[in-house]
Amino acid sequence: MNFLRGNFGTDTSSNMATSNSSAASASSASTIDFQSIAKSVDTAAGIAIGVFIAYSAYKNLSEAYRRGDPWRKFPLPPSPPGDFLLGHYRHVPEDESFRKYSEWSKKYNSDVLYFEALGTKWVVLNSYEAAHELLDVRGRKYSDRPRFVMFEEMGWAPTLTWLRLGPQWGLHRKVLAPPLTKTSVVYFQPLQKKQAMIMCKNLIENPEDWMSAVTHFAVSIMMKIAYGIDVDTPTDKWVKLAAEASEAVGKAGAPASSIMDRIPWTRHLPDWLPFMERLKYAHQNKKAIQDITERPFTKSMYDYYERYCDPIREIQECFVHKMTYQREKDARTNRQNDYHEENIKGGAATMLIAGNDTTASTVNLIILYLVKHPRVQRRAQAEVDYILLTTGIPPEPVKDYRPTTPAPWAASSSNRAGTIRLPSWADIPKFKYVNLVLQEVYRINPLSPLGIPHASVKDSNDIDPDGDDTYNGMRIPCGTIVYPNVWAMNRDEKRYREPERFFPERYLAKEEGGWGEPFPVGNFGFGRRICVGQHLAENSLLIAMAMMLATIEFDLPVGPDGNPKDFEPEFSHKGQSIVLPFEVSIKARSPVVNELLDRHILVAKMAEKAADGGKEAPPTPGI
Numbered sequence: 001m002n003f004l005r006g007n008f009g010t011d012t013s014s015n016m017a018t019s020n021s022s023a024a025s026a027s028s029a030s031t032i033d034f035q036s037i038a039k040s041v042d043t044a045a046g047i048a049i050g051v052f053i054a055y056s057a058y059k060n061l062s063e064a065y066r067r068g069d070p071w072r073k074f075p076l077p078p079s080p081p082g083d084f085l086l087g088h089y090r091h092v093p094e095d096e097s098f099r100k101y102s103e104w105s106k107k108y109n110s111d112v113l114y115f116e117a118l119g120t121k122w123v124v125l126n127s128y129e130a131a132h133e134l135l136d137v138r139g140r141k142y143s144d145r146p147r148f149v150m151f152e153e154m155g156w157a158p159t160l161t162w163l164r165l166g167p168q169w170g171l172h173r174k175v176l177a178p179p180l181t182k183t184s185v186v187y188f189q190p191l192q193k194k195q196a197m198i199m200c201k202n203l204i205e206n207p208e209d210w211m212s213a214v215t216h217f218a219v220s221i222m223m224k225i226a227y228g229i230d231v232d233t234p235t236d237k238w239v240k241l242a243a244e245a246s247e248a249v250g251k252a253g254a255p256a257s258s259i260m261d262r263i264p265w266t267r268h269l270p271d272w273l274p275f276m277e278r279l280k281y282a283h284q285n286k287k288a289i290q291d292i293t294e295r296p297f298t299k300s301m302y303d304y305y306e307r308y309c310d311p312i313r314e315i316q317e318c319f320v321h322k323m324t325y326q327r328e329k330d331a332r333t334n335r336q337n338d339y340h341e342e343n344i345k346g347g348a349a350t351m352l353i354a355g356n357d358t359t360a361s362t363v364n365l366i367i368l369y370l371v372k373h374p375r376v377q378r379r380a381q382a383e384v385d386y387i388l389l390t391t392g393i394p395p396e397p398v399k400d401y402r403p404t405t406p407a408p409w410a411a412s413s414s415n416r417a418g419t420i421r422l423p424s425w426a427d428i429p430k431f432k433y434v435n436l437v438l439q440e441v442y443r444i445n446p447l448s449p450l451g452i453p454h455a456s457v458k459d460s461n462d463i464d465p466d467g468d469d470t471y472n473g474m475r476i477p478c479g480t481i482v483y484p485n486v487w488a489m490n491r492d493e494k495r496y497r498e499p500e501r502f503f504p505e506r507y508l509a510k511e512e513g514g515w516g517e518p519f520p521v522g523n524f525g526f527g528r529r530i531c532v533g534q535h536l537a538e539n540s541l542l543i544a545m546a547m548m549l550a551t552i553e554f555d556l557p558v559g560p561d562g563n564p565k566d567f568e569p570e571f572s573h574k575g576q577s578i579v580l581p582f583e584v585s586i587k588a589r590s591p592v593v594n595e596l597l598d599r600h601i602l603v604a605k606m607a608e609k610a611a612d613g614g615k616e617a618p619p620t621p622g623i
């Protein structure tokens with residue numbers, strides 16, 4: 001059991017104590033105390049590990065027993081061999097497990113794979129057909145979530161993303177989904193456009209810190225929508241707070257895959273035990289989650305009451321203010337309202353966390369692929385230029401042109417997009433090729449390669465009394481966790497030729513010179529748990545892309561010899577699949593761009609202020 005003492009870093013002193021007992025007895029009382037503490041720690045850890053093994057044996061053998069149960073006609077889906085007692089616990093890699101699942105899927109010639117570890121059962125769906133059938137078509141049965149014990153340890157308030165299927169999930173979804181439908185999100189378009197222009201200005205003015213400009217873009221949109229808070233600059237404290245929380249979540253590992261998620265009582269073990277690193281991580285990062293849940297909410301509520309008492313200013317059209325106003329109104333008229341303050345806090349935090357990091361990480365990927373694929377960037381710019389300069393729809397997707405030569409439709413080389421006008425929302429549906437680039441970014445690098453896991457529940461339509469289900473002759477036990485392997489689906493060679501190649505033209509119809517392939521699937525999830533923020537996110541991404549393409553030239557960074565320096569991007573796959581910071585050369589496409597951006601940003605800010613009664617938000621000390 002010595003390894004259990006490793007983290008105390010005291011092996012030397014305890015060895016000294018045993019090797020020289022007389023010296024030990026003559027030494028101070030603290031050494032004796034330490035020995036007895038170490039012994040009782042060993043005993044407690046021994047008992048914990050014994051209970052842990054017995055529990056896993058029971059749970060694991062019980063499913064192994066069911067595997068051969070003669071009453072169960074259908075076999076479980078195939079799985080690679082596991083260990084006695086521990087099942088597949090040691091076999092599934094923590095990093096890039098989506099690749100391993102995809103390999104196993106080919107090896108066992110099955111799009112559905114089955115795994116067990118320490119009593120937890122999970123299946124991985126490696127094809128769109130399986131994911132669509134189970135998660136979309138049979139969505140009622142597969143809309144639960146596993147319990148996210150690790151996230152509970154991190155201190156999350158009730159959050160739609162992690163809620164189990166049930167009335168509370170229904171209530172949260174009912175409240176969050178309506179303002180985010182395709183038609184409702186039009187309301188947020190002026191805000192998104194303003195922030196896209198500010199992002200481009202920040203990118204041009206401070207290219208070294210380009211990632212902060214992108215984070216600011218995403219955080220400022222979500223802060224305003226959720227809390228009514230204006231986030232003025234990339235160095236604002238709210239950007240830092242949101243970035244810390246995103247990092248805490250992003251590096252927490254794939255959801256529901258920690259030892260606490262597999263065996264919930266292990267959350268009570270000490271976090272210094274060698275196999276409890278994830279518990280330690282949860283404890284270390286708890287503050288980031290508490291801060292992001294509490295501090296913007298406190299500020300928003302403060303502002304709410306300030307505005308409430310001010311006859312000139314109306315309460316903001318943000319989530320917290322609207323929900324609080326509704327609660328107070330319902331209280332005055334004795335109407336039932338189950339969306340308590342804790343729910344409002346959780347709902348707003350969900351929007352911020354689920355909405356800012358995903359959007360920012362996707363913009364980072366877009367910039368990466370534009371830099372690495374100059375031909376794609378030129379073609380997308382050519383399309384934007386064509387539409388901005390002619391205001392028409394190109395008769396066919398516009399072809400590439402070299403950046404130094406004017407596009408055929410431009411009157412002179414200085415007459416280029418971004419110098420006459422900036423993209424508007426009316427232009428967005430016309431940007432066909434720009435949208436294909438976005439789809440290709442989704443396909444080649446899904447942010448959640450294994451989605452957010454669903455879980456199956458008993459359903460009134462079940463034939464099996466235990467709630468087990470069958471798919472293609474395979475049994476899926478009730479309560480199984482289900483991971484859609486979005487990464488594998490979007491690299492399925494039956495759907496995509498040359499899947500590793502970044503090639504937006506693949507989606508064009510064959511008559512247009514493309515391969516006629518389908519758009520990627522699963523990036524925003526499936527069935528009843530599909531992302532509620534999809535339309536808002538897509539609007540943010542499209543206006544950001546259009547604005548960047550109209551105003552900025554992205555290139556490889558310049559090396560010490562003055563030549564472009566190519567690089568291999570690095571990714572992190574802990575939790576979300578994100579690209580790690582990289583260097584990029586960012587320049588305005590023309591000298592007029594800055595002036596144009598300044599003018600439009602000013603107009604957008606004035607319009608926003610006028611809509612707000614013409615007063616600045618009050619300062620809020622100490623929050």
Ligand code: HEM
Pocket residue numbers: 160161162173176180350351352354355356358359362447448451452453454522523524525526527528529530531532533534536537
């Ligand atoms: C590029 C941006 C985004 C991506 C790639 C993304 C992706 C996802 C994925 C994969 C899921 C899991 C769906 C499932 O379980 O099947 C999800 C759920 C969710 N997303 Fe997003 N999301 C994005 C932006 C947003 C935004 C902007 C918001 C909020 C305004 C948001 C709010 C949510 C919520 C609340 C859920 C949980 C839904 C539930 O469990 O019922 N997301 N998202």
